[in-house]
Amino acid sequence: xxxxxxITCWEVFTGAPNYSSDGWAFNCEIxxxxxxxxxxxxxxxxxxxxxxxxxxxxxxxxxxxxxxxxTVMINKCYDCHYDGERDEEAKxxxxxxTLDQLGKIKQLAVFSNIQKEIEKGAMPPKKFVTKYPxxxxxKEEADLLVEWVKKESAALLKQ
Amino acid sequence: MKKILRLGGLLLVAVFLAMQFFQPERNSGExxxxxxxxxxxxxxxxxxxxxxxxxxxxxxxxxxxWYHRLALVSWLISQHITEGKQELNFSEWGSLxxxxxxxxxxxxxxxxxxGAMPLKSYSFIHHEARLSxxxxxxxxxxxxxxxxxxxxxxxE
Numbered sequence: 001x002x003x004x005x006x007i008t009c010w011e012v013f014t015g016a017p018n019y020s021s022d023g024w025a026f027n028c029e030i031x032x033x034x035x036x037x038x039x040x041x042x043x044x045x046x047x048x049x050x051x052x053x054x055x056x057x058x059x060x061x062x063x064x065x066x067x068x069x070x071t072v073m074i075n076k077c078y079d080c081h082y083d084g085e086r087d088e089e090a091k092x093x094x095x096x097x098t099l100d101q102l103g104k105i106k107q108l109a110v111f112s113n114i115q116k117e118i119e120k121g122a123m124p125p126k127k128f129v130t131k132y133p134x135x136x137x138x139k140e141e142a143d144l145l146v147e148w149v150k151k152e153s154a155a156l157l158k159q
Numbered sequence: 160m161k162k163i164l165r166l167g168g169l170l171l172v173a174v175f176l177a178m179q180f181f182q183p184e185r186n187s188g189e190x191x192x193x194x195x196x197x198x199x200x201x202x203x204x205x206x207x208x209x210x211x212x213x214x215x216x217x218x219x220x221x222x223x224x225w226y227h228r229l230a231l232v233s234w235l236i237s238q239h240i241t242e243g244k245q246e247l248n249f250s251e252w253g254s255l256x257x258x259x260x261x262x263x264x265x266x267x268x269x270x271x272x273x274g275a276m277p278l279k280s281y282s283f284i285h286h287e288a289r290l291s292x293x294x295x296x297x298x299x300x301x302x303x304x305x306x307x308x309x310x311x312x313x314x315e
Contacts, residue, residue, distance in 0.1 A: 112262025
């Protein structure tokens with residue numbers, strides 16, 4: 001009886017259709033509830049870890065920028081544009097770990113490229129965004145970055 | 160069998176000839192005041208290098224050879240010109256902001272040093288487009304000089 005319940009319960013769980021209602025339905029409901037609780041408990045540590053990892057790591061970008069801008073850069077750009085990146089071209093185009101040590105000309109060049117890439121919708125790369133839609137910049141984020149980059153380059157030019 | 164081959168050959172020739180009617184628009188615009196050379200003093204040596212290695216794809220004035228008129232080649236070249244001009248057009252240098260000029264100059268330096276520009280397919284055919292290390296260095300030096308000049312007068 002018990003074994004039978006389990007089997008049918010699994011069928012209910014997975015959406016298999018034909019089952020009769022001779023007493024096991026109640027058990028099944030409890031089992032499903034227990035299963036949900038179990039899954040939730042198992043997932044909790046993983047979820048907290050993921051959450052902790054997603055918290056901003058502002059110390060990684062040393063070039064001074066407003067907090068909001070920094071948060072977007074860290075969440076949407078940093079992981080492909082720092083010392084540890086293996087794609088040399090990405091690192092050559094923009095490296096947050098060395099940005100503040102560059103000369104004015106190089107910094108201006110980087111900013112001009114950041115603006116262009118964002119306005120073209122080319123960063124993060126299309127392929128990456130297709131695979132991970134959440135990686136895309138929202139319109140607000142794109143505007144925020146472009147505005148800052150423009151202001152920052154104008155200020156640099158006047159220095 | 161022979162007949163079929165001959166017919167097939169004729170067909171190919173016909174298709175090739177028909178293709179010639181579809182010529183992309185030529186990239187032969189007037190040189191205006193917005194051209195890089197009219198915007199700043201570019202030393203003759205650097206001009207020669209840019210003319211030989213870059214201007215065909217990065218300006219409104221392509222120097223066509225006879226075979227560039229042949230379909231397939233003409234289509235490919237037209238594609239390169241369109242894409243090249245999107246990134247960098249020396250004929251419209253004057254419309255760029257100081258910041259974008261500095262940025263593009265930096266990119267030019269980088270692309271040439273990496274050997275990514277001129278495109279391999281181009282320098283394969285155009286021997287004079289193959290830049291020596293000395294040429295690359297002199298281009299980089301002129302670029303640095305020009306960039307520093309752009310920083311001096313706060314023009315905006």
